[in-house]
Amino acid sequence: MNKFAAVILAAGKGTRMKSDLHKVLHPIGGKPMLFHLLDSFEELSPEHTVVVAGDRHEQLRDAVTDRNVTVALQEPQLGTAHAALMAKDALSGFEGLVMVCFGDCPMVKAETVRKLCDAVDDATKVAVLGFRPADTLAYGRIIASDDGIVSKMVEHKDANEDERACDLCNSGVIIAHSKDIWRLLDGVGNDNAQGEYYLPDVATKAIAEGSKVVAVETSPDEVAGINSRAELAQAEAQWQQFRREEAMAAGVSMKAPDTVFFSWDTELGRDVTIEPHVVFGPGVKVADHALIRSFSHLEGATLGEHTSVGPYARLRPGAVLEEGAFIGNFVEMKKATLGKGAKASHLTYLGDATVGAGANIGAGTITCNYDGYFKHQTTIGERAFIGSNSALIAPVNIGADAIVAAGSAVSRDVAAGELRMVRAEQMVKPGWADRFHDTMKKKKAAQKSAAKKDSQK
Template sequence: MKLGIVILAAGQGTRMKSRLPKVLHTLAGRPLLAHVMDTAASLQPDRMVVVYGHGGEQVREALDAPELQWVEQASRLGTGHAVQQAIPVLKDVDQVLILYGDVPLMRPGSLQSLVEKAASGFGLMTIDLDDPTGYGRILRNEQGQVQGIVEEKDATPEQLQIREVNTGIMLVEARSLERWLEQITPQNAQGEYYLTDIVALAVAEGVEIAVAQPAEAVEAEGVNDRLQLASLERVYQRWQADALMRGGVTLRDPNRFDLRGHLHTGLDVSLDVNVVVEGDVVLGDNVSVGANTVLRNVRVADNTVIRENCVIEDAIIGPDSAIGPFSRIRPGTELVGGAHVGNFVEIKNSRIGLGSKVNHLTYIGDTDMGAGVNIGAGTITCNYDGAFKHRTRIEDKAFIGSNTALVAPVSVGEDATIGAGSVIVKDAPPGELTLARGKQVTIRGWKRPKKET
């Protein structure tokens, strides 16, 4: 059986009060539609179609992929009309699964259950809610068989008491879907073509409607405003936190953790509160991450301690290193191992050798640093001349005194010492003390300016 998947993503999302199309608002750092596309792809469909409308070109630019086909719904005339736009590109499939671009938490296992139960050719995903307000109600006969769906605005008072509701997700035999869509009419309170009307048409033809329900009702919740988006964000983050803890990671407070990408961990990893993980992050054995730290596309080797309030991105951190608090490690940086990077230190596009220390109030940019180097507080590598970047080289066991400026391109030799307060513009030889200070002068009788009273 060939499976086609249609993702409806044409809604304007007026309640989001945004210029951004609703399906491009993010959950865990990725567009809502991207989550749905990933879930759909996990079923290995033969055809995947996205029906777009409001802001469609923006959506396509953000999420286009070779396996996708895009169909425009130029006029928003309801869900039935939206699916009808996709029919021409579904001629070669046997079954059609209909999903929604603003329902990001549906799990692959729940959809697989629907596929397996829909042997009759028609499967419907429903949920039971204590408060079904806003949802279409599932109508059943005395034998419990599904007879149809009534939208809330068209429901009678008795029907409004029904707690089993429609999620909108359904699996339908392709040829029957095309035929039924041609029969529905906009004779309802909204004046739209309801996709749900095909259920009654199927029943009239004697088709049995199979029903599946997701493992958790929240899987079927959609996003209509920013409150709902925030609510689903916390659900999704808690799912990820639970999976990490089951895998052996210590989270000091799983409700204050955000994973916006992929995290791979070794043994005995510990994350304090408000850690944010973005992109692809790998943490080795015995890695500890302090509170309020951001890790973005980082590889951290075993036995490394990252203290509070650090930002580390696109970097490689070697084993037995200590970083922070208040350190910023920028893209292109590698700490070979055993490094100490302390408070208010920024490192960019540099290689820090084994056991080197950069502990206080320092900027290291475009630098090749050897092993056992000590960088004093307030040191700056002056790597930019206003037009071009230049590199600094600091060889093994060099000692750079506090408040030094190294004006690149420049080299400091092995075991060299740079006196505090120096501005180094020429290469410093190995094993020697190099100083570059102005003569100290005292101006007698000078008066500090004062404001007139």
């Protein structure tokens, strides 16, 4: 493929989103929609990427600080062709293909862009991306022959009845060689219903010069624009459905796929089983043969082979389950490692902790890791047994094969093989409960009798 540069238009105000966040920074699968585009185009190794910003341009500059992206400013906003021209200085000296697209269409795939690039040659000056939606709504139209040769492009507001009857719609993605696109953009006028400089007029201008313009078609789902919260939700649903299908094709079992939600970077091994109502936040890696049971939430966690999680478990960033480790219902982990074959079956919090292989953590155990100012570490040795309802007050070390008796509050290290029991001595008073019940029953009966007499007066 020829040298390639991408220009992403993101200067609109996004008023329908009703948000303080720039429209193209709203996430899909936990990743800003702009980054979906950037990552897709990265597969084509662009020499330059320019994002044209207007409203809230500071947010975009901050968002792409760590990326090889130039932000150009469009002020004032005079239309999409005018916006594309704002990238000219940033691409000064570049010779190759220039693609212009919209930042609120995050599903455009690299292979589609490659097809557009391949369509531009010595005979074809411009290639545009079209689609055929079920409802053409207010999309601009591409008037083209059966072999894709474009004779006219027209905005919906400016189209006549015959042109609106055409179902080939304009996605807004356009490609031309750098030696042509700036000249064509400079020649675009604003004699239209909106008084704006329209990007599709680049193709119209090329046609008027006698140049060949072609349309490449793609799926409507790939070029769906996002302008509102409802459309964002639709895009999220579309992305999740694709990701579920991809996971199942790779060997993941899901009993109710529509109830499972992935992050953009979720990594799943083969023969992983995911039960209904599981949510993956960013940064989760799951090895082969793991089981994730219903109503569990995972973020920033790493699961080894043959591990089991949930139901109703929460794994926060830094949670690691080594091979064969098990956590059950209502267990929460944060910056904690559960060693090979270790168990925390229910009602447990493990924070800033390392649990050795084969250890057993009883129900109701918590690692008290925070003193109000600093976090502290708890280390539990191999094969240690922590009894139910124990509080391990960090920093503290529990040795290998040690036993902490149920109900203990441990604030000092426990040696290997030691039993630690931290309880108050039990007090026994024979007959006390019987006497208490007799006294209280008599008192209650006296109250009822007095109340009855008062009501009869």
